[in-house]
Amino acid sequence: MSLNQRSDIHSAMTSKNQETFDRALQRIPWATQTNAKRHDADGVTRRPPFIERAKGCRMWDLDDKEYIDFRAALGPITLGYQHPEVDEAVRKQMERGTLFSMSSPLEYEAAESLLNTLGWADKIRFMKTGADVNACCLRLARSFTGRDHLLTSGYHGYQDWFTLGWANPGIPESLNQYVHSIDYADFEAIERVFDENGHELAAVVVVPVEWWREPSKEYLQVLRQKCDEYGSLLIFDEVLTGFRLANGGAQEFFEVTPDLAGYAKGIANGYPLSAFAGKAEFMDTLDRTTITTTYAGETLSLAAAIKVMEILNREPVIEHIFDMGNRLRIGFDSIFKEAGFPAETVGLAPAITIRFEDEIDLHSPLRARLFDHLYDRGIFANKEWLISYAHQPSDIDETLEKMRESVKRTL
Numbered sequence: 001m002s003l004n005q006r007s008d009i010h011s012a013m014t015s016k017n018q019e020t021f022d023r024a025l026q027r028i029p030w031a032t033q034t035n036a037k038r039h040d041a042d043g044v045t046r047r048p049p050f051i052e053r054a055k056g057c058r059m060w061d062l063d064d065k066e067y068i069d070f071r072a073a074l075g076p077i078t079l080g081y082q083h084p085e086v087d088e089a090v091r092k093q094m095e096r097g098t099l100f101s102m103s104s105p106l107e108y109e110a111a112e113s114l115l116n117t118l119g120w121a122d123k124i125r126f127m128k129t130g131a132d133v134n135a136c137c138l139r140l141a142r143s144f145t146g147r148d149h150l151l152t153s154g155y156h157g158y159q160d161w162f163t164l165g166w167a168n169p170g171i172p173e174s175l176n177q178y179v180h181s182i183d184y185a186d187f188e189a190i191e192r193v194f195d196e197n198g199h200e201l202a203a204v205v206v207v208p209v210e211w212w213r214e215p216s217k218e219y220l221q222v223l224r225q226k227c228d229e230y231g232s233l234l235i236f237d238e239v240l241t242g243f244r245l246a247n248g249g250a251q252e253f254f255e256v257t258p259d260l261a262g263y264a265k266g267i268a269n270g271y272p273l274s275a276f277a278g279k280a281e282f283m284d285t286l287d288r289t290t291i292t293t294t295y296a297g298e299t300l301s302l303a304a305a306i307k308v309m310e311i312l313n314r315e316p317v318i319e320h321i322f323d324m325g326n327r328l329r330i331g332f333d334s335i336f337k338e339a340g341f342p343a344e345t346v347g348l349a350p351a352i353t354i355r356f357e358d359e360i361d362l363h364s365p366l367r368a369r370l371f372d373h374l375y376d377r378g379i380f381a382n383k384e385w386l387i388s389y390a391h392q393p394s395d396i397d398e399t400l401e402k403m404r405e406s407v408k409r410t411l
């Protein structure tokens with residue numbers, strides 16, 4: 001039975017949640033806008049379907065139940081919910097207006113502060129979503145090279161160019177011929193795709209990190225070298241890694257420079273803004289192809305982004321995120337070991353993942369049971385444990401205590 005037909009999602013749902021959920025299902029397919037927020041996304045049954053408010057690293061559901069949040073609204077919240085300085089910048093801008101009949105000077109101010117923070121790109125344009133900016137980078141690459149094919153790895157958004165491999169009626173079958181998908185750090189597949197289609201590849205579009213895999217700098221270096229050899233553009237999807245792994249994102253962290261990159265989640269602490277950036281010769285392809293949209297110059301998000309960049313450059317945000325992530329990781333691993341729990345942490349500190357021994361494609365009955373116990377105890381996480389600047393050592397220690405109890409109950 002599909003989620004759209006189900007109202008009795010789980011027996012533990014309170015009447016307030018159930019009633020709101022039933023109403024939402026009548027009017028909103030999935031009862032949400034975001035696949036990952038679907039209530040039955042991963043077999044977990046105790047996750048509340050709605051969150052009413054959030055502050056710092058805490059949030060509250062419709063029953064006022066409090067959670068320590070490790071989901072960061074799926075990534076954008078790097079400084080903590082309702083960061084006072086960011087919200088104040090937005091309030092000030094609201095008094096001047098949100099969108100104008102011509103560009104706002106905030107566009108170049110935000111452009112300068114993002115480019116200065118990133119440190120590698122010459123030019124930048126704004127959009128609204130992660131899917132937008134990846135599509136824009138691909139458009140520029142195709143326009144620049146005059147080629148159609150792409151090699152890709154990782155999730156890049158819902159758009160047609162990328163979701164071809166999925167069971168997704170509605171996407172023309174003919175587009176398939178252009179897309180060559182590989183797994184993260186699959187070196188043999190890289191060789192094969194370049195051998196067979198290297199001279200037709202407009203671009204390689206990859207996520208620099210898959211959070212449930214150990215990161216591979218060599219993977220990015222090999223892609224850089226292959227792109228140079230075949231005249232393809234290297235595009236990093238930095239939607240989640242940007243402003244989280246380092247101020248300059250994965251390209252700074254791994255010291256591999258792409259030709260173009262898409263950013264979104266870390267830019268404006270939850271205000272809707274994304275950006276694509278790159279070397280001038282590639283960005284200037286915008287003189288030949290048209291990328292245009294009405295809302296990308298919306299000023300509230302730009303004001304938020306300028307403030308976020310100021311804070312990133314002023315305070316040890318990334319260092320703190322790594323410290324808290326490592327504290328969590330070391331704590332989890334020692335809890336699992338002590339209890340003989342068949343799981344371990346993987347990935348980088350800003351977004352560790354727990355890997356379960358019985359897991360297939362990130363699905364495991366043990367994972368669902370453990371997470372149900374965690375939700376019951378007020379710990380809100382998903383596959384990646386996303387840390388923000390608002391998490392303090394005491395929040396991490398409280399989480400470890402609750403993980404210890406949850407592991408005991410799961411076994």
Ligand SMILES: Cc1ncc(COP(=O)(O)O)c(C=O)c1O
Nearest residue numbers: 129130131155156157237239240
């Ligand atoms: C790496 C990556 N790329 C692209 C996207 C798509 O971003 P959006 O949902 O804003 O379109 C996501 C979203 O989860 C992402 O994590």
